[in-house]
Amino acid sequence: MTTAFDTDTTTDISGFATSHVPAVFHRLRMSRHLAWFGWPIAYAVGTLLLTVLGSGTTLMAARLLDPAQFGTFALLTSLFTYASRADLGMSQLADKRIPGKSNAIAAQAGLEILVTLWLVGGIALVASISMVLLVDRLGADLPIVGATFAIVGGIMGMIANGPATLFRAASRVWEFTVLALILQIAMTVPRLAGLLLGGVDGSFVAVAIYYTLCAVLLARPLPHLKKRPPLASMVQAALPLFAFNASWIFYLSANRWISSVLSSPHDLGLLSFGASLAMIGLGVMAAIAQVRYPKMLARMSGQSLQKDSAVVEREVFVVTLALGLVALCAVFASERVIATIFPAYTEAVPATIALAISCVSLGAMVWIVPMIIVRSRSPGLDSLKLFAVGFGTLLVAMTIGNSLAGIAGQAWGNVAAGLLMLAAMVTLMCRLGMLTLIASRRILGLQGIVATILAFLVFFGSGHAAAVKPEPVQTSVAGWKTIFKDDFSTLDLQAGGKGTWKPFYPWGARNNASNREMEYYVDPRPGGDHTALQALTPFAIDNGILAIRASKIPENLRAHAGGFAYASGMLTTAGRFSFTYGRVEIRARMPSGKGLWPAFWLLPADRTWPPEIDVFEVLGHDTHRLHVTAHSSLDIPVGARSAQKGTELATVDLSDDFHVYGITWTKDNLVWSLDDQIVFSTPTPPDMHKPMYLLVNLAVGGSWPGSPDASTRLPADLRVDWIQVKQPEVRNAVQEKGTMQ
Numbered sequence: 189m190t191t192a193f194d195t196d197t198t199t200d201i202s203g204f205a206t207s208h209v210p211a212v213f214h215r216l217r218m219s220r221h222l223a224w225f226g227w228p229i230a231y232a233v234g235t236l237l238l239t240v241l242g243s244g245t246t247l248m249a250a251r252l253l254d255p256a257q258f259g260t261f262a263l264l265t266s267l268f269t270y271a272s273r274a275d276l277g278m279s280q281l282a283d284k285r286i287p288g289k290s291n292a293i294a295a296q297a298g299l300e301i302l303v304t305l306w307l308v309g310g311i312a313l314v315a316s317i318s319m320v321l322l323v324d325r326l327g328a329d330l331p332i333v334g335a336t337f338a339i340v341g342g343i344m345g346m347i348a349n350g351p352a353t354l355f356r357a358a359s360r361v362w363e364f365t366v367l368a369l370i371l372q373i374a375m376t377v378p379r380l381a382g383l384l385l386g387g388v389d390g391s392f393v394a395v396a397i398y399y400t401l402c403a404v405l406l407a408r409p410l411p412h413l414k415k416r417p418p419l420a421s422m423v424q425a426a427l428p429l430f431a432f433n434a435s436w437i438f439y440l441s442a443n444r445w446i447s448s449v450l451s452s453p454h455d456l457g458l459l460s461f462g463a464s465l466a467m468i469g470l471g472v473m474a475a476i477a478q479v480r481y482p483k484m485l486a487r488m489s490g491q492s493l494q495k496d497s498a499v500v501e502r503e504v505f506v507v508t509l510a511l512g513l514v515a516l517c518a519v520f521a522s523e524r525v526i527a528t529i530f531p532a533y534t535e536a537v538p539a540t541i542a543l544a545i546s547c548v549s550l551g552a553m554v555w556i557v558p559m560i561i562v563r564s565r566s567p568g569l570d571s572l573k574l575f576a577v578g579f580g581t582l583l584v585a586m587t588i589g590n591s592l593a594g595i596a597g598q599a600w601g602n603v604a605a606g607l608l609m610l611a612a613m614v615t616l617m618c619r620l621g622m623l624t625l626i627a628s629r630r631i632l633g634l635q636g637i638v639a640t641i642l643a644f645l646v647f648f649g650s651g652h653a654a655a656v657k658p659e660p661v662q663t664s665v666a667g668w669k670t671i672f673k674d675d676f677s678t679l680d681l682q683a684g685g686k687g688t689w690k691p692f693y694p695w696g697a698r699n700n701a702s703n704r705e706m707e708y709y710v711d712p713r714p715g716g717d718h719t720a721l722q723a724l725t726p727f728a729i730d731n732g733i734l735a736i737r738a739s740k741i742p743e744n745l746r747a748h749a750g751g752f753a754y755a756s757g758m759l760t761t762a763g764r765f766s767f768t769y770g771r772v773e774i775r776a777r778m779p780s781g782k783g784l785w786p787a788f789w790l791l792p793a794d795r796t797w798p799p800e801i802d803v804f805e806v807l808g809h810d811t812h813r814l815h816v817t818a819h820s821s822l823d824i825p826v827g828a829r830s831a832q833k834g835t836e837l838a839t840v841d842l843s844d845d846f847h848v849y850g851i852t853w854t855k856d857n858l859v860w861s862l863d864d865q866i867v868f869s870t871p872t873p874p875d876m877h878k879p880m881y882l883l884v885n886l887a888v889g890g891s892w893p894g895s896p897d898a899s900t901r902l903p904a905d906l907r908v909d910w911i912q913v914k915q916p917e918v919r920n921a922v923q924e925k926g927t928m929q
Contacts, residue, residue, distance in 0.1 A: 255457030262460030266441040271342025341396035348402035435575035454892040462540035518544035542599035549606035578609040672913040676734040694762035706889030707756040708749035718748040726757030735905040758885035766793040766879035773850040775909035780843040783896030784808025785887040790880040820873035
């Protein structure tokens, strides 16, 4: 039996290699102490180890970044991946032109491929950066620095990988293993160091620097650039092979791009977190498959359909059952693991479970795609058909899922689309003579059974249901005393040591810069702000209804508002009313419109943060969803702002009518409700046993809701009927009365 690395079939391209890698590389090659790098198992184990370490870096990013930042990190990672594969099929062309050829022919082919990589990389670099600049001018949310260095890093990594590709094609095991592992190191230490020192942008700057050095040192092209290869003919020969591989790579990351359109940055980060966990498993699968598929191809004669089909079917069955067991573990363990290691991402549990289930079909596809690329007679056309089916079904399924259940629905859309994509791929394998019709039906049948069992366990077992349906908690407030109520017959602003509400943060801030918000909270009190700003009316009372109003500030007034483009209102009881434990309620009607962010929340009277209790948050572009969250200072992930527990609830359109939003805060539990129906509960964190005050505001823009656009109608109002706080008549020693200072 032969493998891709059998030494008796190697091609000697050492003369070619000597002119392209440092001399020390060849001296190391002669060392008997390092001869073990020439064992095929060394590559298999080494690449698996570095794949796991690279995945660990991705997981560390989730601990260092909040969900909105992690969503950006995931999108930039996708850009990096695309750029790193933009070789227009040169790696696949090397597999066709080098194996089994004479030394002279192999060396010439290698030289032409390497010089072509530099030429293609230069063209791709100019085109990609030009596109990034254009997209940035159109107002996209991607950071231009991070996007630029992600592309530079990917393209330089693609060029640096050229010599490794040639050594692999020539079955030079030692050289390929060493170079491949050197290149994979970039995704571990350099990326993590850049992330710690410079955040999201810094991680891609570090990777770009590392791969640029690797390209210059390992793929030295300068002596040979004058020998221009027949670029057009080489690309023409390689492009069909490249099309198949490129479309598959894009499909694996397409869910994040689709989610970036359907979701807020915060929700995109939650889905990207689950997708990144899924991609760790798929990355390991791909690393194993790269070593495994040559053996499978060697066992497939291409002449006996029954024999070839049996090989493929057996492999897919084993992979399906193995991944099914992994997904089963995810169903029962995800909530506890994420709450323990990644508490800022507890809202991502339902989506993570669904994405783990989608990996059962995706993993089977990862296993067989390399074989299809090799066996396909029209790879360009076949890739186009598969991509059309895969991306089209993914877009439709995620859009429908989002309308039904937010990011969890998007994730289940991935499950449905994955099964349809696998069906299309199995159909293609039947046409290529790799599977019999009966075998294809058995494969799809097993996939359907596994997906059905897992879905049943999620919705009727202890998985998803446990994540969103806490144990019943007693929330009756019968007999409780009202200690605070404002029905907004007038607006009682603080003045002269009297009054209830202050129109901005107690420390004087008119904006929450940490959220990248775009509003300026106007003070309507005499002398509080420029009279022209006050004329924008951040607060209005009409028949006992308070309107907190967001408006666009004329450009000639923005200098009086810190340069911000929008005026809005905030009310807080800081310094006048705070309490420990009680039932807090607000009757309100949400505004609708992209970039609007109404909220009602509690902060500690001692001005520490966290903790924070969000009674409600609603995004103006998605008023069918209610967000409730508790931010704690306990067990905060390294680099994160807070640990969070909460949920996202699908609702009726909250902008259509008034609803009562409430939270019952006791020593033991936090219980949120909508119109007196419990929607979420969690044990009270240890740092939430001190007096807190009320805040209600209408923010504009920010990292979560995004910026207003042409569809946003301004002025826009958050309408409030009343706010009240109740406490039981008899309280234990820990509880305190609400106090008016």
